[in-house]
Amino acid sequence: MLEEKAIKPLQASIVRNQRLAVDVYHLILAMPEIAVKARPGQFVMLKVAAGLEPILRRPFSVHRLNRETGAVEIIYQKVGKGTAILANRKPGEEIEVLGPLGTGFCVGHARHIGLVGGGMGIAPLLAVAEQAVGEGKEVVIFLGAITKDYLLARTEFSKLGPLFVVTDDGSAGEKAVVSKPLAEYLQGHSLDLLLACGPIPMLKALAAIAEAQRIKAQLSLEQNMACGIGACLGCVVPVKADTPAGFSYKRVCHDGPVFWADEVLFELPAKMEKQGGCGLE
Amino acid sequence: MLEEKAIKPLQASIVRNQRLAVDVYHLILAMPEIAVKARPGQFVMLKVAAGLEPILRRPFSVHRLNRETGAVEIIYQKVGKGTAILANRKPGEEIEVLGPLGTGFCVGHARHIGLVGGGMGIAPLLAVAEQAVGEGKEVVIFLGAITKDYLLARTEFSKLGPLFVVTDDGSAGEKAVVSKPLAEYLQGHSLDLLLACGPIPMLKALAAIAEAQRIKAQLSLEQNMACGIGACLGCVVPVKADTPAGFSYKRVCHDGPVFWADEVLFELPAKMEKQGGCGLE
Amino acid sequence: MSKVDMEVQLGPLKLKNPVLTMSGTFGFGREHGQYYDLSTLGGVIVKAITAEPRVGNPPPRIAETAGGILNAIGLQNPGVEAAIADELPPLQDLRRQGTLVIGNVSGYSFDDYTLVTKKISDSGLVDAVELNISCPNVKGGGLTFGTHPETVYKLVSTVRTVCAVPLIVKLSPNVTDIKEIASSATEGGADIISLINTITAMVIDAKTRRPILGNITGGLSGPAVKPVALRMVHEVSQAVEIPLIGIGGIVAGVDAAEFLLAGATAVGVGTANLMHPLAALNIVQELQWFLEDEGIGAVAEIIGGLILP
Amino acid sequence: MSKVDMEVQLGPLKLKNPVLTMSGTFGFGREHGQYYDLSTLGGVIVKAITAEPRVGNPPPRIAETAGGILNAIGLQNPGVEAAIADELPPLQDLRRQGTLVIGNVSGYSFDDYTLVTKKISDSGLVDAVELNISCPNVKGGGLTFGTHPETVYKLVSTVRTVCAVPLIVKLSPNVTDIKEIASSATEGGADIISLINTITAMVIDAKTRRPILGNITGGLSGPAVKPVALRMVHEVSQAVEIPLIGIGGIVAGVDAAEFLLAGATAVGVGTANLMHPLAALNIVQELQWFLEDEGIGAVAEIIGGLILP
Ligand SMILES: Cc1cc2nc3c(=O)[nH]c(=O)nc-3n(C[C@H](O)[C@H](O)[C@H](O)COP(=O)(O)OP(=O)(O)OC[C@H]3O[C@@H](n4cnc5c(N)ncnc54)[C@H](O)[C@@H]3O)c2cc1C
Ligand SMILES: Cc1cc2nc3c(=O)[nH]c(=O)nc-3n(C[C@H](O)[C@H](O)[C@H](O)COP(=O)(O)OP(=O)(O)OC[C@H]3O[C@@H](n4cnc5c(N)ncnc54)[C@H](O)[C@@H]3O)c2cc1C
Ligand SMILES: Cc1cc2nc3c(=O)[nH]c(=O)nc-3n(C[C@H](O)[C@H](O)[C@H](O)COP(=O)(O)O)c2cc1C
Ligand SMILES: Cc1cc2nc3c(=O)[nH]c(=O)nc-3n(C[C@H](O)[C@H](O)[C@H](O)COP(=O)(O)O)c2cc1C
């Protein structure tokens, strides 16, 4: 990362910004520089509107990459002010994009890859799935969501490998959490890599399974961000480390968003819960 | 004002928002409630964009009223953040409007009315000119601007009565200030009312002429505003009054924007230049 | 109407709902009263009242900043006599409908404060007096009353003796330790504390090289100050026993809820009244809706309900 | 390049232009260095350095507010030894190109400050030391060093004795009288004063009823604080003789011009670096353009040029 010169923020034009579910949108941006450079698992930061409202860019994972057309696809959920503004942007308009940012998924020599997505965490998995299949690897996909409407890109995934879906309301697949079909699958089959994105409880369950079955796993994490480039130390998550404190913080934007499951700390060592100190920098 | 119930802020749709000169735009809003209620010389406050940027509404005088179509016309100059945002708004979009606000011009029984406009101060005069002519009165129009491009609505005015124009660069009419043709006109003719809007130096010269010639004159003034409804005392101008201080402040938004020339104080009594006191309310 | 019980007990005062409109942003209620029925509010705090009439500061008095506004009105008001004769009487009908009317008292000396407080509290025209102590103490070398614990204690205890109605002390945020000031006001006999007033600030026009405000400096208010106000309300709520009115950048029902959670018993709406004439009315409604969505039966339940790690 | 002379003399320091990037928003220059050539800047003030390594505060550490952001990073840094060994050396090339590299020193005791200051000033790796006195004085009962004149005087004069390079003292805005603090810092031997640091604030999520920041409170910065910063810079410029670095909400060249007019000799860009990686570079350029448009030959000409009524 440090070597390669970063791409300066650039204006991308909105090709499409279409609603997929009640509060979920599919955004397609034309930005060749980023499309060619981006790797699955990386993210971009969007300045949803010019001016000071909001002040900060918003991070979104690359959902799909098309190097030929130069299109970068994003799927986002309207959860607050910034995404509400984004949802009102129209095709043809320009939007300032910073990226690609962060580490991507690292598939390496793995042959049999399990992809596990929960909720909006499904979004970043399509790009890596398509890449892996393109490289002749086998992928098995496990998706979970609140209802079937939130099983994003279901059709695209079904073309890439065996697909197992679950929902909270049973509107599609079993009424269960996504770790269940995964655990069941692993009773009969083996996988040599797990790539996952989703809510913390899901990632936690997954990390446990991965550890028990000795499968390497990569998790894509989220954290509130400011700069997105590693400068402010604002977006950290705790990881195992033999520091005096017994752990250290890594930056989701720069050291992540993809981390090895076995380095992630899902809880802070009790004594660190609140270090206090200089809240005022 | 206190008796008649105020019109709540309402959404008007933008019929047209077209550029007239380098930085001057013609905005037409469809808002029947306001079109029927508004009087020439009153103003509206526009929330140029939803959200908090900018925080405050922007005041604009009514340029023209069409009670039949329910259209209210405004001419505005792009001078800063708010007007820049306004200039980007598109026909068909909704914009929140508060108004009509303030006092209008009061033509009363005057028969021969002189209208004097400088720069953007030309804008509010068309509505009152059309109304006066409609009521069978005679109007004489004096317009001044930096160049001919800024002689707004020149054709419309020319249909209403004798029109005298001057510019700073001589690109139209004489190279002079607008008080000159007025003074010259008054040597051969008489007027029983002057209505004026424009930069302070122009209004000052005009007030002097009006006083010398004993012609009643009404001036439309500007001041930075917040509420626009008279509640915050933010938009005041000094007027003559026999208070201990020797003057008092009136609200442009509520007591104005139209004031009698002979009550306006163009300078503060020296001792009042800075009263200091409680800047922090 | 909502099923949520919106009533709160603000020390000695009962409010039909916790939303008050703040001094200087609501005049004496006349203007906003044209836009909606003010009896929908918990209370109205009127424009500052001083001993003598004041013309106020030279314009411009208002400037806009990122997320906020600056004002330097200079306490323009007709003086206590005229306020009692002309401004407060029209508000009495509101009081009969259970909406509180509160006088905001400002001054430049102890005598000013005591004189004005005594007159309006004796007039029987207000339900409470709010002391605006963010003014310069002329005899005390021009330093703001509200920034020195000793002075605050002295001022409040002096005024207390002549104030027949509940006394609200409104704190200035321009201090090192707001808890200390709050404690002094409490010891001085305040029944209620309101905070925050505006933060002293300045805006400059780089082209003219001049300050934009006629008064050079002014007070910052609006959404920009909300996080500072929330912090101060939370600090003070842990330092004193008396109830608080939380003020600063409230423009929506959820903002009001945040202040209640931080420890305020009521909230004050200021700048929002200038952004939209119906702001305070909408905030009452939005707060009700928020509480309904959260399944809360009475607004009082969330007061001080902030959960700390 | 512009015809405008952008050089300024900041007390003992010569700057190629008045724009510095502020501590904590620019790391040790690595990240932004990927986006542009940092030698275009007047100087770089690195992330806080403490005696021991610090892991920092629990996340979330960033929250957004109207016109600003809150941060509570908790001074995460590798400690002075690692800073000297790994972080400062890569910046030396910048110094050779005439862009200053300034260390930001933070601590929890007098010993912390003196130790860190001595080490980095002796290391020869920095052109100046900036003392961040907005930290709690652990031995002094947790009160912030920077809010008490006495403490500020003592701290600065103590550190001064071990500081071989120019000493910048960075003031906290969370005080009643910033002039008083500035004077104490000056008497203590500061060469330069920088202000403002962040304003203590809090944000609450009304639905979860919890503070958004892991540290509960954080520091407000960004455009929202600019008017407060401008006021304080102007006040301090009239109270002390030493030069000032004006900081607070600068996101454009014209903002920088406002601070210079208010009396600052240089300006610091913080939050803007997080909003746009090229912010500081753009601000240098925009400031040049502004001066050209105004027909000003040298930026130094507008310093303190504010015209008062
Ligand atoms: C690396 C990364 C990748 C992401 N990819 C996606 C994606 O592909 N699709 C998608 O829908 N969402 C994604 N998110 C979450 C998305 O960034 C947030 O939902 C969004 O920033 C919320 O902004 P808002 O203004 O609408 O919400 P608000 O709650 O109004 O935002 C307020 C503040 O909180 C921050 N914030 C709130 N939630 C999050 C969050 N979960 N992560 C980071 N910052 C947050 C915002 O940036 C803003 O600063 C991703 C987050 C990260 C860190
Ligand atoms: C009663 C009245 C009628 C007006 N009619 C017109 C009109 O018909 N056409 C037109 O082009 N302009 C008119 N103006 C001026 C217009 O309101 C300002 O040009 C506009 O508010 C500038 O906003 P801005 O954000 O673009 O400028 P900025 O300078 O960015 O505004 C910053 C702040 O200053 C205030 N402000 C700046 N200039 C003025 C001003 N001259 N008057 C009031 N507030 C100001 C803005 O409202 C805002 O709060 C009128 C002003 C008033 C008071
Ligand atoms: C235009 C204006 C005038 C004000 N006048 C007064 C006043 O006379 N007395 C007072 O105590 N506070 C006054 N204030 C402060 C407000 O009452 C309130 O405390 C402050 O604005 C913070 O709240 P807000 O952010 O909701 O505006 C005034 C504020 C504004 C914006
Ligand atoms: C994320 C972040 C981290 C900061 N860290 C430090 C720090 O370590 N030391 C320090 O003195 N100031 C620190 N600050 C304060 C800034 O240097 C600056 O003084 C403040 O943000 C105001 O300027 P701004 O409005 O341009 O951001 C930090 C600010 C931010 C936003």
Ligand code: FES
């Ligand atoms: S967002 Fe600044 S370091 Fe990650």
Ligand code: FES
């Ligand atoms: S703008 Fe508030 S009184 Fe005129």
